[in-house]
Amino acid sequence: MQEQTLDIATKDGAMETFVCYPERGGPYPAVFLLMDAPGIREELRDMARRLGTAGYYVLLPNLYYRAGRDTIYGPDVLQHGSAEHTRMRSVRTKMTIPPVMDDIAAMLAFVDGQAAAKRGPVGAHGYCMSGPYALAAAARYPDRVAAAASFYGTWLVNNEAEESPHRTLGKVKGELYIACAEHDELAPLPMVEELRGLFSAAGSPGEIELYPTVHHGFAFPQRWCYDKPAAERHWERLIALYRRRLG
Secondary structure (H helix, E strand, C coil), rough: EEEEEEEEEECEEEEEEEEECCCCCCCCCCEEECCCCCCHHHHHHHHHHHHHHHHHHEEEEECCCHCCCCCCCCCCCCCCCCCCHHHHHHHHHHCCCCHHHHHHHHHHHHHHCCEEECCEEEEEEEEEHHHHHHHHHHHHHCCCCEEEECCCCCCCCCCCCHHHHHHHHHHHCCCCEEEEEEECCCCHHHHHHHHHHHHHHHHEEEEEEEEEEEECCCCCCCCCCCCHHHHHHHCCCCCCHHHHHHC
């Protein structure tokens, strides 16, 4: 596996990004792994590596870069009331979809200049807060983002958010995959059903799948709610999606 951490130039500064891809062959289709709220950590880099071994050029950007390079948090970041959780939330609550779409544009420009990255369609998938970002990218860049997936994405129907996925489903040309956990206060079942109706009405290509019995965060190996069968299903669905749409 070839891997490095480098800066991608954006209109708002240098975005620190972990990049990995197989050491032989290529070029490889590019895919963007968009982080969850606790931010960049080894757990996510390992997930990027797993996807890289399947034959993809993977970018894992620190989407908190606008707040500085110290936006790496300790193990208690998920403990409500902890100093690290408070520090993370002060950055997370300022995140909106439009600037992240600018970051996607910067990543597209970057991969177009990399010999190991295959030119053409790309994929994007996001967890938690980044589920909406991945879906929004498919709508903002329909001629480039051929596959997008959201895993327990938060607030996928948000009337207050510009470019909320439910507003832009009709602009998507690529294939979407939306995985929701049965137990998720950030994407409650009524919201999932509302999104399912909007998805159908828009004629969006792809599917919404409910993962029964599991909780928000089920795909992360170090999370209390990790569910191995559901996590492996998530890998199966994701890689199959990328195989169909990217090769």
